[in-house]
Amino acid sequence: MSISPKRLEEIKNIPDSEIDxxxxxxxxxxxWENAKMVKPIxxxxxxxxxDRQALK
Known part of the structure; x- marks a missing residue:
């Protein structure tokens, strides 16, 4: 899924109070009793x- 730069800017400008x-x-x-810590890879x-010869 991709979001156009224009739509992304519109989303950034929505105030938190207007988000349902x-x-x-x-x-x-x-x-939280069942939550597990997952470290990012x-x-x-x-x-x-x-040697330069290996790159040829």
Whole structure:
């Protein structure tokens, strides 16, 4: 799904008071009892030296 830059700007300018969140349930204690911490998978930077002949 992609959003046009124009639509994204329109969305950014909607005040919080105008956003209808009535269909989003509250997160109660039951939710937090079962919640698990998930760490994001990050990429690790590495460094490698190659001879110029290996790049040809």
């Amino acid at each position: 969140t009535s269909d989003i349930p509250e997160l109660d204690d039951h939710f 990050t990429k690790k930077a590495i460094y490698i030296r190659l």
